[in-house]
Amino acid sequence: EEAVPFEDVLSDDYTMTQMLNNVNTHFDWQMDEVSQLFDSYQPVEFLYNCYVSLKGTNDDFIGDCVDCHRVIYHILKNNGYDCVLFTIATRPITQAHTMVIYKENGCYTLVNYRAVTHYPQGTTIQDIVDDYNKKHNFKKEWYWNMHRYDYEKNKFYTVDKEDF
Numbered sequence: 423e424e425a426v427p428f429e430d431v432l433s434d435d436y437t438m439t440q441m442l443n444n445v446n447t448h449f450d451w452q453m454d455e456v457s458q459l460f461d462s463y464q465p466v467e468f469l470y471n472c473y474v475s476l477k478g479t480n481d482d483f484i485g486d487c488v489d490c491h492r493v494i495y496h497i498l499k500n501n502g503y504d505c506v507l508f509t510i511a512t513r514p515i516t517q518a519h520t521m522v523i524y525k526e527n528g529c530y531t532l533v534n535y536r537a538v539t540h541y542p543q544g545t546t547i548q549d550i551v552d553d554y555n556k557k558h559n560f561k562k563e564w565y566w567n568m569h570r571y572d573y574e575k576n577k578f579y580t581v582d583k584e585d586f
Contacts, residue, residue, distance in 0.1 A: 423465060423467045423468045423471065424467055425466070425467035425470050425471060425496070426470070426471050426474050426475075428500045429474070430444075430497045430500070430501070431501065432497070432498070432501040432503075438538065439536075439538075441494075441497055442494065442533070442535070442536045442538070443536060444477065445473060445490065445493050445494055445497070446490065446535050446536050448473055448476045448477065448479075448481070448482050448483060449473075449482055449483060449485070449489075449490045449493075450482035450483070450484045450485075464485075464489060464492070465571075465576055466492045466493070466495060466496040466571050466573075467496075467573075467576075469483070469485070469489055469492045469493050469496070470492075470493055470496045470497075473493045487519050487520045487521070487535075488507070488509075488520040490535065491507060491520050491521055491522050491533070491535075492507065492571075494522050494533055495507050495522050495571070496571075498522060498524055498533075499571070503524040503526070504524060504525045504526070504586075505522055505523065505524035505525075506522070506523055506524075506568040506569060506570055506581050506586055507520055507521075507522060507568065507569040507570070507571075507578070508520065508521050508522060508523045508532070508547075508566070508567075508568050509521075509566060509567045509568075509569070510551055510554060510555075510563050510566045511563055511564040511565050511566065511567075512555065512558070512560045512561075512563055512564070513560055513561040513562065513563060513564060514560075515564065517558070517560065519534075521533060521534045523547070523550070523568070523586075525586065527543075528543050529541060529542060529543050529545070530545055530547070530550060532550055532554075539553075541553075547566070547568070547583050547586070548566075551563055551566050567580060568580065568581040568583065568586060569581060
């Protein structure tokens, strides 16, 4: 599936906040079903198209954290951000979560639905994981992973922490 023409332009913190509010306003969180093995991977183009088709309506696109953050990832990527989808397999595993991290001027920023957390230079991805676990009173994670989407091949691939 091809994405509809791209229309979300981010020029500053205000437009970033507006975009996050727009995406989350049209998002209804629901856990993936057993038929999807509790985790489905839909292409970012499909999810972005769902989001765009619902703008200006009272309807929501339905999905889990992965789906919502794929839309955010697509918007950031198309605005030139160096970003990845970021998953933490928490303890307890039932609280595992996917978000987006982008890197700008050597610093990481974590996007979690509407929340944007900027980290100072020198912060590592593991520091961000540790901070997330601490904020949510989780034990040390099982693992964490980063993905990017290859728009030509229409598939996700793992990003090594050394490459981001």
